Amino acid sequence: MEDDGVLVDLNALTSLESGRLLLLGNEAIVRGALEGGVKVATAYPGTPSSEIVDTFYKIAEETGGYVEYSVNEKVALEVAAGAAVSGVRALCAMKHVGLNVASDTFITLAYTGVRAGLILVTADDPSCWSSQNEQDNRYYARLANVPMFEPSNSQEAKDMAHSALKLSEELELPVILRTTTRVSHTLAPVTLGPLRKSVVKGDFVKDARRFVMVPSNALVRHDVLLDKMKGAEEVSESSEYNRVFGEGGEVGVITSGAAFNYAVEAVDKLGVKASILKLGLTHPLPSKKILEFLQGFDRILVVEELEPILENDVRSIGFASEKKPKIYGKLTGHFPRSKEYSTEVVYRGIAASLGLTPPSDTERRASTLLSPPPRPPILCPGCPHRASLYAAKTTLGKEVPYCTDIGCYALGVQPPLEVGDILICMGASLGAASGISHVQGSPAVAIVGDSTFFHAAVPALINAVYNNHRIIVIVLDNLTTAMTGFQPHPGVEPARGRRVMIEDVARGCGVQYVKVVDPMNLLEARKTLKEAASFEGPSVIVMRHACSVDEKRRGVFYHPYVISKEKCNKCLACVKALGCPAIHLSNGELRIDEVLCSGCGFCVQICPMKAIEPSR
Amino acid sequence: MDAYNILIVGVGGQGVLFTSEALGEAALESGFNVRVAEVHGMAQRGGSVVCDVRIGERVYSPMIPIGEAHLVIALEPLEALRHVRYVNEETLIAVNVNTVIPPGLIVSGGGYPNLSDIINGLGEVSKNILVIDAFSKAKEAGSPAAQNAVMLGLASASEKLPIPSEVLKKTVTRLVKRRFQDVNRRAFEIGFRSYMEALTSSSLYLTGKP
Numbered sequence: 119m120e121d122d123g124v125l126v127d128l129n130a131l132t133s134l135e136s137g138r139l140l141l142l143g144n145e146a147i148v149r150g151a152l153e154g155g156v157k158v159a160t161a162y163p164g165t166p167s168s169e170i171v172d173t174f175y176k177i178a179e180e181t182g183g184y185v186e187y188s189v190n191e192k193v194a195l196e197v198a199a200g201a202a203v204s205g206v207r208a209l210c211a212m213k214h215v216g217l218n219v220a221s222d223t224f225i226t227l228a229y230t231g232v233r234a235g236l237i238l239v240t241a242d243d244p245s246c247w248s249s250q251n252e253q254d255n256r257y258y259a260r261l262a263n264v265p266m267f268e269p270s271n272s273q274e275a276k277d278m279a280h281s282a283l284k285l286s287e288e289l290e291l292p293v294i295l296r297t298t299t300r301v302s303h304t305l306a307p308v309t310l311g312p313l314r315k316s317v318v319k320g321d322f323v324k325d326a327r328r329f330v331m332v333p334s335n336a337l338v339r340h341d342v343l344l345d346k347m348k349g350a351e352e353v354s355e356s357s358e359y360n361r362v363f364g365e366g367g368e369v370g371v372i373t374s375g376a377a378f379n380y381a382v383e384a385v386d387k388l389g390v391k392a393s394i395l396k397l398g399l400t401h402p403l404p405s406k407k408i409l410e411f412l413q414g415f416d417r418i419l420v421v422e423e424l425e426p427i428l429e430n431d432v433r434s435i436g437f438a439s440e441k442k443p444k445i446y447g448k449l450t451g452h453f454p455r456s457k458e459y460s461t462e463v464v465y466r467g468i469a470a471s472l473g474l475t476p477p478s479d480t481e482r483r484a485s486t487l488l489s490p491p492p493r494p495p496i497l498c499p500g501c502p503h504r505a506s507l508y509a510a511k512t513t514l515g516k517e518v519p520y521c522t523d524i525g526c527y528a529l530g531v532q533p534p535l536e537v538g539d540i541l542i543c544m545g546a547s548l549g550a551a552s553g554i555s556h557v558q559g560s561p562a563v564a565i566v567g568d569s570t571f572f573h574a575a576v577p578a579l580i581n582a583v584y585n586n587h588r589i590i591v592i593v594l595d596n597l598t599t600a601m602t603g604f605q606p607h608p609g610v611e612p613a614r615g616r617r618v619m620i621e622d623v624a625r626g627c628g629v630q631y632v633k634v635v636d637p638m639n640l641l642e643a644r645k646t647l648k649e650a651a652s653f654e655g656p657s658v659i660v661m662r663h664a665c666s667v668d669e670k671r672r673g674v675f676y677h678p679y680v681i682s683k684e685k686c687n688k689c690l691a692c693v694k695a696l697g698c699p700a701i702h703l704s705n706g707e708l709r710i711d712e713v714l715c716s717g718c719g720f721c722v723q724i725c726p727m728k729a730i731e732p733s734r
Numbered sequence: 735m736d737a738y739n740i741l742i743v744g745v746g747g748q749g750v751l752f753t754s755e756a757l758g759e760a761a762l763e764s765g766f767n768v769r770v771a772e773v774h775g776m777a778q779r780g781g782s783v784v785c786d787v788r789i790g791e792r793v794y795s796p797m798i799p800i801g802e803a804h805l806v807i808a809l810e811p812l813e814a815l816r817h818v819r820y821v822n823e824e825t826l827i828a829v830n831v832n833t834v835i836p837p838g839l840i841v842s843g844g845g846y847p848n849l850s851d852i853i854n855g856l857g858e859v860s861k862n863i864l865v866i867d868a869f870s871k872a873k874e875a876g877s878p879a880a881q882n883a884v885m886l887g888l889a890s891a892s893e894k895l896p897i898p899s900e901v902l903k904k905t906v907t908r909l910v911k912r913r914f915q916d917v918n919r920r921a922f923e924i925g926f927r928s929y930m931e932a933l934t935s936s937s938l939y940l941t942g943k944p
Contacts, residue, residue, distance in 0.1 A: 140755075140762045142772070165774055247773070271769075271794075304796040305758045305770035379794035386792070461795045490816045491844050493745065493836040495781030533838065690840070699780050699837040713878075 126173070132180045134310055141308045143301040144169035146272040147211075147239060148177075149308065150279025154235065155316030156209045157183045158201035160194040162573065163602035164213030165248035166302040167241035171211050172603060182318060187605050190544075190573040191216035195223050195238065199292070202236035203329065204320035207283060211239040214255045215543060219574070221258065224292070228262045229339035230329050231290040231346075234320070235283035242298045244423050244458035250524070250543060252456065254424035259294050259401035263343055265350050266294040266401035267359065268375040272306040274398060278359065280311070281399075285353065289346045294401075298423065300376045300458065351402045359398025360407055367391035369472065370415035370443070372408065372432055374400050374422060377459050381421045384465035388474060392419075397428070405435050412439045419471055420447035423459050446471035496529055499700040500666030500716025502637050503527040503594050507537040508695060508720075509643040509661075510563065510592060514651055518563055519554050521547040523575075525567035526601045527594050534697045537565070545574025552578065552587035561588040561651060569599040569607040571620055576627065582656040583628040590650050591629075591658045593620050596665035604668050624658040631657035638663050640723045666716040676717025678733050681708050685729035692721045692730070737790035738896050739798040740889075743817050744809030745834045746780050749882040752909070753807060754785035756886065760897045760905040761789045771796035780837070782813055789896060805894060807885050809868070810834050811852045818859055826862040828889050829853065830881060832869035864888060864929070871924050877914070880921035887925025899926065 126145050130137075132152065141149065147170055151159070161171035171185060178185045184201075188194035191212040198210035212220060217240050224238065240258065243249040259266035265285055267278040279295055286293040327335050354360060363382070369390060373381045374397040385392045395411045397403065412418060412435065420429040429447035436445060446467075448455045453467040469476035497504045507530040510520070522528055522538035523545065531538035540550055547564040555562035566575050571593050582589050599605040608618040624632045631653040635646045643661065650657035664674075678700075686708055693701055693708070698721060700714035712733070722730045740757060744750040751772060758770035771786040786798045800819050806827045808814030814829050821827060835846050856863050866888055868881040875884070883906050890899040903926075907919045 138762065140758050140768070140770075169774075300771065300796055303772045303774055305755065305768070305772065306796075307762055307767065379796070382794045383792075383799075460797050461799050490812050490847070491836055491839055493780075493782040493812070493816075494838065495746065496837060498780065693840045697837055701840075702835050702837065703840050 128173075128177050128180075131173070132177045135312050136310055138307050138309050140305050141272045141276070142169055142303060142305055143269065143272050143275040143297055144241075144303070145173050146276035146308050147279045147295065147297075148173045149310065150276035151209045151237065151283070152181060152313055153276070153311045154207065154280040154283035155314040156207045156235075156237070156283065157316055157318045158198055158206055158208040159183060159211070160186045160188050160198045160208070161211040162188055162191045162194050162216055163599055163605045164216050165602060166243055166297075166299040167211045167213045167216070167239060168602045168605070169302070170209075170239060172605070184318070187607070189608060191220040192223050195220040195227070198236060199223065199227050199232065201320060202232035202234045202292070203230070204322040205234045205317065206320040207235045207287075207316055209237045209239065211241070213249065214240055214242040214253055215249060215251065216240070217255055217258055219544065224258070225262045226331055226336070227292055228264050228343055229331055229336055231343070232286065232292055233290060235286040236292045237279060237282045237286065237295050238292055239295045239297065241302045242296065242424075244298055247299050250541070252424060254427065255296055256400065256427050257425070259296070260427075263347055264291050264294060264401070265289065265347075265399065266296055268296050268398060268400050269301055270375055270378045270396070270398070271301065272304065272308045274359075275301060276308050278398065281359070285350075289350060291343070291346055296375070298376050298458070347402055351405070354399045354402050354404040355406055357399040357404070360396070360404045362393055362395050362411065364393040366414070367393050369417045369419055370395065370411055371419045371421055372397065372411070372428060373420070374398065374428060377421045377423050377464070380459050380461045380464040383461040384468055387461065387465050388468055388476070390468065390472065390474070400428070403431055403435075408432060408435045409439055412436050412443055413441050415443050416441070417472065418443045418445045419468055420445060421453065421459075421464055421467070425455065494532060496532065496697065496699060497526065498667050498716075499698055499714045500718035501526070502596055502661065502663035502665070502718075503530060504535065504696055504698065505637040505640065505663070505718075505720045506592060506594050506643065506661040507535045507565075509637060509640055510565070510647060511535065511537050513644045513647040514563060514590070518561065519551065519558070520563045520565060521551040521554065523547040523564075523566040523570050525570055525594070527565060527567060534694055544570055545578060548575050548578035548582060548589060548591060551589040552582050552585070555588045561590055564589050564591045566591065566593055568593060568595040568597065568609050568620060572608050572618070576623060579624065579629065579656070579658070580627045586655050588654075589656050590647070591656065593658060593660045595620055595660050595662040596668070597662070598665050598668045600665045600668060604665070604671065620660050621658070624660075629656055629658045631655070632660075634660040634662055636663050637661040638718060638720055640720070666718060670716065678712045678715035678717050679710055679719060679722065679730050680733045681710055682729045682731055683707065685727050687727050687729075689726065691726055692724050695724050696721060737788055737793050739803045740787040740789075740805045740807065741798055741803040741817060741820050742785045742787065742807045742809070743813040744783055745813065746783050748783075748809040748834070749879070750783040750785050750809060753809070753882040753886060754787050756902070756906050756909055757787045757897070759909065760902040761787070763905065764897050764901050766896065767791050767793060769793050769796035782816060784813075784817055805889060805892075807889055809882060809885060811849060812846065814856055815847070815852050818856065821859050823860050824862065825860045826864065826889075826892055826894055827856055827860050828864040828866065828885055829856065830868040830885055831865055832867065832881065864892070864932070866925070866928055868925070871928060872921050875921035875924050876917040880914075880917050883918045883921035884925035884928075887922035888929050891926045891929035
């Protein structure tokens with residue numbers, strides 16, 4: 119039982135001054151931030167980063183810090199930066215693509231710098247476990263020219279969070295702490311350090327030449343940044359996080375982050391005698407240390423996930439080496455440039471580089487083991503998105519372009535609903551629909567979630583009004599940010615401040631057709647969709663119904679439905695139309711699983727035989 | 735000690751995360767180094783969920799290499815089949831026979847494989863298969879939701895797990911809300927006893943030697 123997982127004892131996390139805890143990388147970052155005296159934490163949730171601010175949120179009272187789920191990553195970073203320029207230590211967490219949203223702020227923030235420590239956590243997602251791309255955010259440290267730490271495990275995540283704060287404050291620069299899914303979402307033992315008391319209140323001391331980035335000031339600050347980063351090179355050279363494991367050997371391995379773990383095991387498995395230069399403070403790189411390491415070997419292996427960033431730098435550093443060792447990596451075709459690594463991927467790469475035979479394939483397959491049928495994630499029983507998407511498809515037809523967005527409803531692209539023709543990034547549905555409708559000369563649909571609407575859809579909505587784009591915007595409002603773990607957004611009852619209604623925002627943006635409808639009421643939903651489709655100009659329909667899983671978490675219970683054996687003619691209309699996990703065939707009978715059924719009753723409106731009835 | 739690798743597989747909502755975290759906590763409490771690789775985000779969406787638990791001084795990677803699982807705890811039989819590449823002929827596979835049918839199957843017209851075909855298939859890759867109806871055992875303990883505690887009790891009785899049974903039982907009990915603690919403890923004990931009974935009878939259709 120209890121599948122929310124995350125069992126960390128929050129009391130221990132916030133009060134123990136020593137000892138060991140089993141922590142996720144993300145929880146370890148929180149602990150490191152507490153040991154470093156962070157008092158303001160902000161984020162927009164996104165896998166695999168969400169548990170960082172979720173944890174801060176749960177402990178806010180005990181720690182006396184300020185925690186905010188901001189409307190998007192850009193605003194989150196600006197709030198954290200505001201605190202840090204006013205002398206209060208801050209942390210801002212986001213998933214890798216979140217930094218694209220925050221990048222405008224981030225890159226110029228490196229010019230102004232900060233006064234108290236500021237950590238920006240970016241959690242990358244190689245293999246796209248829960249993302250639309252597998253971009254490598256190590257480039258951002260180079261683009262903005264700020265220091266970056268890359269932990270390999272929870273202990274380092276905690277230690278580096280603390281060190282990143284110190285370095286940030288020393289250099290007066292924001293510092294990146296870059297994790298990947300396997301660091302953020304791996305539980306490992308962490309030895310705790312003492313907690314630190316620090317200020318909660320700050321003062322913004324005015325200094326226009328430093329903080330007002332008009333061209334004349336920005337040019338000066340750019341040189342200041344370059345000087346600071348020159349100084350950071352010395353820090354990197356002497357950092358304990360950049361160190362050699364082992365001595366001598368046939369080959370030298372240079373690695374960082376999660377790849378280090380696989381490299382250690384792969385070298386062991388192959389029986390290769392190697393020294394490993396593990397880099398933890400990876401921007402700026404310790405060039406002297408790397409050069410010295412290169413000179414000890416004829417052959418060097420660079421092991422890093424995703425882009426050949428380290429490899430390119432090692433090659434350029436190696437140019438100055440007298441010995442000119444042969445360097446193997448992605449650019450030589452020995453290691454892959456996509457998907458996350460594993461011990462197997464790395465030992466295959468090392469074996470190919472060194473001309474060794476990799477350990478034989480131990481993969482076993484039983485002859486009778488046909489391929490098991492797939493079990494993809496699907497919309498939950500009682501999900502209001504299922505009702506909304508069904509209503510849209512059956513009212514507006516299959517031909518109209520459905521531009522969808524980031525959230526649970528992206529699962530609607532799967533059969534049987536199959537609603538979703540283009541999906542790019544947060545908020546892109548409205549803009550894409552505008553362009554499509556313009557060139558096609560007919561309306562296009564934009565499907566966007568509630569939290570996503572606030573995050574990135576509002577500018578595109580204003581644009582659609584001003585340019586009169588024929589888009590039908592369906593806002594799926596389930597009153598929570600469900601996909602990432604039920605975080606609040608501005609459209610729900612706030613703990614402080616005022617609730618912002620999506621329909622008010624739409625009207626305020628100038629939309630002339632705005633309706634709110636409960637998608638579980640199929641007739642009403644379809645009537646509204648028809649009206650919107652015939653409206654000249656952009657329209658907004660807010661389909662509002664609480665997330666069924668969130669309701670269950672809050673203890674709301676509805677009685678399940680049952681299928682009458684007498685009335686059911688097994689036409690399978692319910693199954694074929696909805697794909698609800700609670701309805702299944704068992705021994706030739708269609709049945710509703712009493713545990714899975716959330717009691718939403720939507721299927722009752724679909725059944726042509728009126729065979730679905732309340733259980734009581 | 736060399737690495738001891740446990741793969742926990744199941745369907746979102748069955749408690750794969752809880753099972754893994756309980757093993758991780760118990761391993762730490764028993765003085766071991768440990769890594770638990772979790773899958774988040776999809777856990778509540780009915781998808782296939784897998785977690786890796788690796789115990790041992792020289793463990794760095796959180797993921798179990800292909801063919802190197804010592805123990806598989808399968809909360810659902812089809813999921814055991816799906817992850818069979820992690821198994822070798824010595825691997826102990828503990829399978830809960832309570833099936834969860836993928837909803838997509840009805841739409842696509844496909845079928846759920848025969849349970850006996852699944853078990854026989856698993857038997858071809860490993861000689862140590864433990865088959866148990868954890869659903870009815872958990873009901874006997876007081877709640878069908880305690881199936882994972884039954885599976886942990888069963889696995890811990892096999893004596894292959896380096897974590898002492900008492901430590902694991904305490905952890906499985908400690909980590910749930912107070913009102914579930916008795917059910918979880920009972921479920922663990924029933925799982926444990928089921929293994930012992932299997933040694934003397936064939937109630938679990940245990941194959942091979944434990």
